[in-house]
Amino acid sequence: MSQTSVKKLKPRFIAPIQNWLEGWVYRYYERRLNNSVKGGKMPRHIGLILDGNRRWAREAGLEPIHGHEFGFEKLKEVLKWCWELGIDAVTIYALSTENLERPKEEVRQLFDLAEKGFREILENEEIHKNQVRVRALGRLDLLSESLNATIREASERTKGYSKKKLNVAIAYGGRAEIIDATRTIARAVASGRLKLEEIDEKSFSKFLYTEGDEDPDLIIRTSGEERLSGFLLWQSAYSEFYFMDIYWPELRKIDFLRAIRTFQQRQRRFGR
Numbered sequence: 001m002s003q004t005s006v007k008k009l010k011p012r013f014i015a016p017i018q019n020w021l022e023g024w025v026y027r028y029y030e031r032r033l034n035n036s037v038k039g040g041k042m043p044r045h046i047g048l049i050l051d052g053n054r055r056w057a058r059e060a061g062l063e064p065i066h067g068h069e070f071g072f073e074k075l076k077e078v079l080k081w082c083w084e085l086g087i088d089a090v091t092i093y094a095l096s097t098e099n100l101e102r103p104k105e106e107v108r109q110l111f112d113l114a115e116k117g118f119r120e121i122l123e124n125e126e127i128h129k130n131q132v133r134v135r136a137l138g139r140l141d142l143l144s145e146s147l148n149a150t151i152r153e154a155s156e157r158t159k160g161y162s163k164k165k166l167n168v169a170i171a172y173g174g175r176a177e178i179i180d181a182t183r184t185i186a187r188a189v190a191s192g193r194l195k196l197e198e199i200d201e202k203s204f205s206k207f208l209y210t211e212g213d214e215d216p217d218l219i220i221r222t223s224g225e226e227r228l229s230g231f232l233l234w235q236s237a238y239s240e241f242y243f244m245d246i247y248w249p250e251l252r253k254i255d256f257l258r259a260i261r262t263f264q265q266r267q268r269r270f271g272r
Contacts, residue, residue, distance in 0.1 A: 026254070033257045038085065040264035043217035045089035045165075046082065047239070049231055050075060052223030052247030065109045070249040072117055081256055083130050083164060089213060091137070091167040093231045097176055100142060114170060115147045118154040131161035137209035138172035139180070165213065172209070174233030181207035210235055218263045220256075222248040238270050 050071055057067025075092065082090050094114065100107055121127050121134055136151045143151075151170075184207045188194035194203075205211065215235040219228070224245045228236060242259040244251070 030254050030257070033254055033261065037257050037260045037264065040261070042086055043240075043260070043263055044087070045091070045214050045216045045218075046087055047091045047093070047216040047219040047232055047236070048075075048078070049093045049219065049221035049229065050248045051221055051225055053249060055223065056247035056249045064106060065113070067249060068110060068113055072113060074249050074251055075117075078251065078256060079166070080126060081253055083126070083132075085260065088163075089165040089167070089216075091169060091210070091213075091216060091232065093169045093172065093229075095138075095170045095172065096230060097139065097142070097171055097173040098230075100171060111144050111147050114168075115144075115150045118147070118150045118168075121154045122157055127158065127166075128161075131163040132158060132166050133161040133164070134158045134166045134168070137167050137169045137177075139176060140171060142171040167210065167213065169209075169231065172230075174228070174230040176230075177209050178234055180209075205234070208234060215239065217268075218242060218259070220244070220259050222246055222251060238268070240266055240268065 053067035053071040054064040055067075056070070057064050060067075079090060095110060099110070102110075118134075118136075126132075127134065135155050140148055140151065181204065185194065185199060185204070189196060189199075210232070215237070216232060216239045218241075219231070219236055219239045220242045221228075222244045224243070226241075226243045232239075240263050242262055244255060244259070246255060
């Protein structure tokens with residue numbers, strides 16, 4: 001066989017071996033990281049800002065809705081990682097009030113995708129096996145009636161569960177949440193059900209959408225943006241933040257585990 005023929009054959013043999021080796025190294029590192037993380041203190045409640053779906057789709061030459069579809073599939077994967085690690089509560093930022101100002105067709109597609117997601121909850125074995133209570137947070141009156149009906153059905157079906165919690169922030173804004181809580185408190189004071197001197201941080205928290213839940217220990221945002229964009233403004237006062245440069249659909253388990261490991265390495269003093 002000529003040297004030219006050998007050179008042509010080499011890439012055909014080397015590429016599969018290289019791919020196998022890279023895959024083996026990744027799996028080995030993931031196992032080691034996973035075992036290391038499991039030995040540390042786990043956040044009880046994490047918030048996820050699922051950012052970068054549209055940009056990922058554009059760079060891949062796809063329509064924005066396909067980015068959201070891939071992002072939805074990634075969310076299901078990430079939730080499994082959370083439950084495997086023993087994380088009790090997850091709050092995801094699915095749709096902000098500002099997102100509702102996007103083109104009508106995109107908003108309609110997002111509503112359809114959200115409805116599909118809540119409908120899957122009704123039949124998802126993982127949800128019922130892990131006894132995950134599901135509820136939506138936000139100004140739900142801004143959503144379509146069909147989506148609202150599905151949300152109510154999913155919430156009703158899982159309201160008796162108490163082992164895990166999944167909050168979906170949809171048509172949500174942190175400032176809107178605080179305003180809504182303030183209005184409810186004002187009505188309670190006006191009616192005599194609440195006294196002004198009874199209003200403090202603890203009582204105020206009871207009027208938020210997240211009433212009954214602990215504040216998030218860790219908030220993760222993908223896509224390289226380093227801001228909350230209105231996500232859990234009141235609740236995140238003492239949360240730890242972790243920002244990633246990758247888009248949400250690209251998130252790997254090692255990326256997620258690194259975020260948990262970083263959280264475990266930080267000293268939380270809560271202002272003391």
